Amino acid sequence: MGTPLDSREAQTGxxxxxxxxxxxxxTISLEFSNRLELLVAVVLSAQCTDERVNEVTADLFEKYESAADxxxxxxxxxxxxxxGITFHNSKAGYLQGIGEILVNEHGGEVPDTMADLTDLPGVGRKTANVVLQHGHDLTEGIVVxxxxxxxxxRLGLTDEESPENIEQALMDLVPEADWKEFTHLLISHGRETCTARNPDCADCVLEDVCPSSKEDHDVDLASGEAW
Incomplete structure (x- = not known):
């Protein structure tokens, strides 16, 4: 097991x-060319891989070019x-509802506030944060x-469980200048190394500071300390 640093601030840094x-x-792996496409792609990505979303939206974005569509x-x-998208029936309802609200309340444009975005069907803080960061170049929080x-x-940065509480805890730890990239750093590491079922602790760059590491350390029996 790795040894985390003395404080969560130091650990986070x-x-x-x-x-x-x-x-x-x-960076973000979803493919889009405007704010509406970004919003749709992020809504579809809930519990679905970005790769699958990109496959589906390649044709979808050619057919649906506006909120009115x-x-x-x-x-x-x-x-x-x-x-082919997970929960496609529910998400179809979200997209239709999003289109109606954008047309009726926002002139067909994707709004640029957290409140307006989270009023859209199927849009929570995670989706809204992504749209604000990558569509409007506004960073109000951390995408969880x-x-x-x-x-x-796993890294001991928080003990919180809900996405909302985790976001707040991370916002208190991560420098605001890093909020946008922090998400993509953890996503990249989560996909390549710290996977859900079989994390590759042996080849992890964070292994020695990770309290959840499953790697064994040699122990100096005289001192009782790992080395």
Missing amino acids: EVIDRLYEQYPDP YADASEEQLADDIY DTHVQRLSR
Whole structure:
């Protein structure tokens, strides 16, 4: 088991520094060309891989170019067009509802406030944060997806369990200048090394400071200390 640093602030700083070295250009993996496409892609990505979303939206974005296109479509047609996405029936309803609200309340444009975004069907703080950061270049919080939720707890950065409480805890620890990239650092590490079921602790750049590491350390029997 690794040994975390003396404080969560120091632990967080060490994690960020090492992951920046490991992943120097962290960024979003969803493919989009405008704010509406970004919003749709993030809604579809809930409990679905980004790779699968990108496959589906390649055709979807050619057919639906405006908020009005989503508003005018039937849920059944939308469900067919996003078939293969997890919970495609529910998400079809979200997209149709999003289209209607954007047309009726925002002139067909994607709003730029947390309150307006989270009023949209299927949009919580995670989705809203992504849209604000990558669509409007506004950073109001930290995106907490399943990777961030898992790794922040494994690394001892927080004991919180709900995404909302984890986000607040991380906002208190992570420098605001790193909020946007922090998510992508943990996502990259969660995909490549610290996976949900079989984390590769042996090849992890954070192994020696991770309280959840499963690696054995040799022990100096005289001192009782690992070396």
